[in-house]
Amino acid sequence: MLRVRGIIPGIHLSMADDSLPVGRSSREESDLVRRIRQGETERFAELIDRYQRHVSRIVGRRVPADRVRELVHEVFVKAYVNLAQFSDSVPFEHWLAGIAVRTCYDFWRARAREEVPVSALSDEHQGWIEQTLSSQSDRQFRDQTAKQEAAEVLEWALRQLSPENRAVLTLVHLDGYSVREAAQLLGWTLVNVKVRAYRARQAMRALLRHTLTESAHDAP
Numbered sequence: 001m002l003r004v005r006g007i008i009p010g011i012h013l014s015m016a017d018d019s020l021p022v023g024r025s026s027r028e029e030s031d032l033v034r035r036i037r038q039g040e041t042e043r044f045a046e047l048i049d050r051y052q053r054h055v056s057r058i059v060g061r062r063v064p065a066d067r068v069r070e071l072v073h074e075v076f077v078k079a080y081v082n083l084a085q086f087s088d089s090v091p092f093e094h095w096l097a098g099i100a101v102r103t104c105y106d107f108w109r110a111r112a113r114e115e116v117p118v119s120a121l122s123d124e125h126q127g128w129i130e131q132t133l134s135s136q137s138d139r140q141f142r143d144q145t146a147k148q149e150a151a152e153v154l155e156w157a158l159r160q161l162s163p164e165n166r167a168v169l170t171l172v173h174l175d176g177y178s179v180r181e182a183a184q185l186l187g188w189t190l191v192n193v194k195v196r197a198y199r200a201r202q203a204m205r206a207l208l209r210h211t212l213t214e215s216a217h218d219a220p
Contacts, residue, residue, distance in 0.1 A: 026088075026091065029092055030088050030092075032046060032047070033047075033083065033086060033092065036083060037083060037084060044080055044083075047079075047092070048076055051092075051093065051096055052072065052076075054093060054096070054097070055072050055075050055076070055096060055097075055100050056068065056072050058097055058100040058101060058104070059071050059072050059075065059100055059103070059104060061170065061174075061175070062101075062104035062107075062108075062167075062170060063104055063107055063108075067107070071103055071104065071107060072100075074103055075096070075099050075100045075103050078099050078103065079095075079096055079099055082099070090184075094184070094185075097185055098184065098185045098186070098187065101167065101171065101185045101186060102185075102186060102187060104167070105163055105164075105166075105167045105186065108163040108166055108167075109163040157204060157207055157208065157211075158170070160207055161200065161203055161204065161207070162203075164196055164200075165196060165199060165200035165203050165204075166200075167186060168182060168186075168193055168196040168197050168200045169197070169200035169201065169203075169204060171185065171186070172193070172197045172200075173197070173200070173201055173204075179193050179194050179197055182197070
């Protein structure tokens with residue numbers, strides 16, 4: 001059991017790994033948030049039960065596996081602390097997703113880019129890179145990233161990008177969010193995300209081309 005501790009003395013909020021979403025209408029959810037704000041803090045556990053898997057999926061796609069649990073915990077702590085800022089004008093799920101995305105972005109900003117030698121990439125990885133470079137649309141790009149050999153090389157490539165490019169490329173080109181949706185999740189302007197989405201895709205392509213060139217030079 002993972003617990004959110006220290007938010008208010010004496011409150012320990014359960015966060016079970018096998019929690020399932022609890023069906024609740026938008027009005028019921030708004031009423032629940034209102035009650036938590038008014039002092040029924042123990043009921044925040046109901047929001048954790050409902051959204052832990054949602055948050056875990058978002059975080060799990062963006063950070064190393066051994067850091068997911070820690071950052072999911074951090075997301076819910078931030079949500080609790082900032083609950084007064086939640087507005088009924090957006091679904092709670094979307095508001096929480098924005099916190100999760102920005103928490104992952106902050107995680108990568110705090111880390112230096114890790115250099116991994118090109119020699120660590122196998123022939124299968126290099127074959128995936130060639131196919132990915134030939135893809136013309138975002139849909140083809142996402143289809144390529146769904147392949148089994150994509151996971152390791154994609155993670156390697158994403159670590160070479162800036163935190164900003166990584167965040168936008170993951171949202172727009174991998175997860176399939178629109179530019180407008182990505183802007184809302186990141187809290188950035190529409191123009192900023194639109195420009196970065198293009199630059200991130202170009203940066204990824206340039207990185208993969210460079211990788212293939214180095215691999216060819218290193219070949220016996």
